[in-house]
Amino acid sequence: xxxxxxxxxxxxxxxxxxxxxxxxxxxxxxxxxxxxxxxxxxxxxxxxxxxxxxxxxxxxxxxxxxxxxxxxxxxxxxxxxxxxxxxxxxxxxxxxxxxxxxxxxxxxxxxxxxxxxxxxxxxxxxxxxxxxxxxxxxxxxxxxxxxxxxxxxxxxxxxxxxxxxxxxxxxxxxxxxxxxxxxxxxxxxxxxxxxxxxxxxxxxxxxxxxxxxxxxxxxxxxxxxxxxxxxxxxxxxxxxxxxxxxxxxxxxxxxxxxxxxxxxxxxxxxxxxxxxxxxxxxxxxxxxxxxxxxxxxxxxxxxxxxxxxxxxxxxxxxxxxxxxxxxxxxx
Amino acid sequence: xxxxxxxxxxxxxxxxxxxxxxxxxxxxxxxxxxxxxxxxxxxxxxxxxxxxxxxxxxxxxxxxxxxxxxxxxxxxxxxxxxxxxxxxxxxxxxxxxxxxxxxxxxxxxxxxxxxxxxxxxxxxxxxxxxxxxxxxxxxxxxxxxxxxxxxxxxxxxxxxxxxxxxxxxxxxxxxxxxxxxxxxxxxxxxxxxxxxxxxxxxxxxxxxxxxxxxxxxxxxxxxxxxxxxxxxxxxxxxxxxxxxxxxxxxxxxxxxxxxxxxxxxxxxxxxxxxxxxxxxxxxxxxxxxxxxxxxxxxxxxxxxxxxxxxxxxxxxxxxxxxxxxxxxxxx
Numbered sequence: 001x002x003x004x005x006x007x008x009x010x011x012x013x014x015x016x017x018x019x020x021x022x023x024x025x026x027x028x029x030x031x032x033x034x035x036x037x038x039x040x041x042x043x044x045x046x047x048x049x050x051x052x053x054x055x056x057x058x059x060x061x062x063x064x065x066x067x068x069x070x071x072x073x074x075x076x077x078x079x080x081x082x083x084x085x086x087x088x089x090x091x092x093x094x095x096x097x098x099x100x101x102x103x104x105x106x107x108x109x110x111x112x113x114x115x116x117x118x119x120x121x122x123x124x125x126x127x128x129x130x131x132x133x134x135x136x137x138x139x140x141x142x143x144x145x146x147x148x149x150x151x152x153x154x155x156x157x158x159x160x161x162x163x164x165x166x167x168x169x170x171x172x173x174x175x176x177x178x179x180x181x182x183x184x185x186x187x188x189x190x191x192x193x194x195x196x197x198x199x200x201x202x203x204x205x206x207x208x209x210x211x212x213x214x215x216x217x218x219x220x221x222x223x224x225x226x227x228x229x230x231x232x233x234x235x236x237x238x239x240x241x242x243x244x245x246x247x248x249x250x251x252x253x254x255x256x257x258x259x260x261x262x263x264x265x266x267x268x269x270x271x272x273x274x275x276x277x278x279x280x281x282x283x284x285x286x287x288x289x290x291x292x293x294x295x296x297x298x299x300x301x302x303x304x305x306x307x308x309x310x311x312x313x314x315x316x317x318x319x320x321x322x323x324x325x326x327x328x329x330x331x
Numbered sequence: 332x333x334x335x336x337x338x339x340x341x342x343x344x345x346x347x348x349x350x351x352x353x354x355x356x357x358x359x360x361x362x363x364x365x366x367x368x369x370x371x372x373x374x375x376x377x378x379x380x381x382x383x384x385x386x387x388x389x390x391x392x393x394x395x396x397x398x399x400x401x402x403x404x405x406x407x408x409x410x411x412x413x414x415x416x417x418x419x420x421x422x423x424x425x426x427x428x429x430x431x432x433x434x435x436x437x438x439x440x441x442x443x444x445x446x447x448x449x450x451x452x453x454x455x456x457x458x459x460x461x462x463x464x465x466x467x468x469x470x471x472x473x474x475x476x477x478x479x480x481x482x483x484x485x486x487x488x489x490x491x492x493x494x495x496x497x498x499x500x501x502x503x504x505x506x507x508x509x510x511x512x513x514x515x516x517x518x519x520x521x522x523x524x525x526x527x528x529x530x531x532x533x534x535x536x537x538x539x540x541x542x543x544x545x546x547x548x549x550x551x552x553x554x555x556x557x558x559x560x561x562x563x564x565x566x567x568x569x570x571x572x573x574x575x576x577x578x579x580x581x582x583x584x585x586x587x588x589x590x591x592x593x594x595x596x597x598x599x600x601x602x603x604x605x606x607x608x609x610x611x612x613x614x615x616x617x618x619x620x621x622x623x624x625x626x627x628x629x630x631x632x633x634x635x636x637x638x639x640x641x642x643x644x645x646x647x648x649x650x651x652x653x654x655x656x657x658x659x660x661x662x
Contacts, residue, residue, distance in 0.1 A: 264603035272595035
């Protein structure tokens with residue numbers, strides 16, 4: 001009988017995640033029946049949203065992975081085939097690919113042939129974060145050539161892609177990131193203005209880089225950054241609310257200056273989204289992103305850390321900004 | 332030489348408006364040249380937005396009025412003709428109707444023939460507040476039959492119209508107002524659920540009236556009401572930010588629980604607006620509202636107070652909720 005390891009939520013997150021929030025457990029995998037297969041994690045994704053979602057104690061931590069089929073009773077998923085799916089923080093997954101319900105729940109896909117590129121891209125620029133940037137920016141912000149776009153978390157998997165998509169669309173792009181190394185990279189991939197929010201005043205920076213104001217604001221950070229950014233929006237500005245990494249760890253509700261009068265007087269359009277609303281359009285988004293990568297118009301980076309056993313530690317470092325580009329765990 | 336009286340902003344508003352913020356001044360009106368006319372205020376509008384806008388000390392308080400032409404050198408606006416325009420808190424206005432710029436700035440219109448109805452309706456249900464309800468609700472909330480709509484300030488000029496439009500569109504409508512008399516009237520014009528926010532708990536009321544949540548939220552109030560209302564929104568809910576009468580008087584920035592994580596996780600769409608963005612479509616909106624009034628589908632009320640000299644007092648009473656329906660000053 002094959003066994004798997006999984007990381008479960010031992011206790012609910014409160015404030016910053018701690019080692020005591022996580023517990024490693026072993027589970028037995030059943031013998032395979034028709035339509036089923038078992039696969040080994042190759043790359044696992046860690047993403048900020050894992051902190052923000054509320055799910056029950058004792059459940060496996062959520063997340064997507066790329067895995068290689070180890071045993072199979074499903075001819076569509078032969079041994080050796082690479083798949084991607086939301087099976088959680090598991091070293092080995094049992095999949096009933098004959099069950100439509102299960103495949104929809106875990107969003108099972110075959111990893112497309114990426115040629116010389118690593119299949120981990122299916123978790124990053126050609127996966128959920130890439131689609132988050134593509135649809136979350138284009139659909140909600142509706143950027144027009146010549147407009148000014150503001151992105152924070154600009155060195156992250158999503159932010160770095162948003163800024164480059166905005167450049168492709170003819171916009172002026174302002175990014176904020178949290179270290180010199182990050183800012184240097186963000187600048188190197190074509191952002192027009194890049195600021196280190198830990199060292200530079202947000203208001204002053206925005207006044208300098210966007211004296212006429214910001215048309216589109218793609219927010220990964222929330223909190224204080226957003227309160228300031230709103231003051232720099234133009235009339236009819238659009239804000240895409242993608243994340244709030246600065247407030248995910250708050251154990252108390254965060255108090256913030258009331259934004260609604262600014263939304264009113266500037267006639268802003270603000271929308272939050274979960275990228276899965278566009279899931280049926282992912283093939284279109286992935287094809288476009290792949291084309292831009294092949295043309296050299298979109299660059300990406302990954303921060304790859306090793307060891308399934310280190311997942312909590314790697315995840316905690318992600319929340320502290322240890323990544324440049326997509327953070328990946330190599331199992 | 333004809334003279335006029337005007338109310339000017341003597342000192343900037345700080346907190347609740349006080350008598351000392353206002354000063355009555357006399358002004359001389361010039362002799363008429365070709366294309367010009369002078370008219371006497373008949374009805375003046377007082378609206379909450381007058382508190383919210385920031386304009387220079389010594390300028391005439393902004394606002395729309397219905398006026399009757401007294402002297403004219405413009406054959407399109409003969410003596411006796413009724414016009415409406417944003418000429419401010421003036422007892423008598425000088426209009427250069429030959430100047431395209433001025434007519435656009437004051438949004439000069441002839442008051443349409445309303446038959447037996449008072450021309451004050453051009454300042455209310457068939458004017459700016461009616462258009463605010465019509466476009467601000469329909470365009471931003473995009474309500475669908477069967478959805479649940481929440482409106483506060485429900486006994487006001489705008490809120491009472493929003494709720495009735497929502498009923499026409501087949502929605503369930505929940506209103507909040509601030510007195511028994513107001514709630515009784517709101518109930519009588521067809522709202523499904525009406526609560527007195529001064530006596531009833533907002534959370535409990537919403538849980539009871541919208542156990543499955545709110546699809547569309549039309550906000551005239553802001554502040555604490557909005558913080559609570561957001562917690563009752565459904566996934567993909569829409570919020571039209573029309574006003575914030577509960578926070579207009581704040582002299583310090585109001586701190587509020589950060590709404591952006593709610594906007595994110597519920598995938599809400601939030602938009603602020605100034606109704607003038609739809610000005611070119613007002614004829615369509617007015618025709619539709621007129622039809623609904625004639626069909627008995629939309630009811631309205633006015634609170635008419637007398638005396639140009641009482642405008643500050645009447646305006647201050649409006650901000651304290653003294654009106655049911657549109658507050659009008661009869662000159």
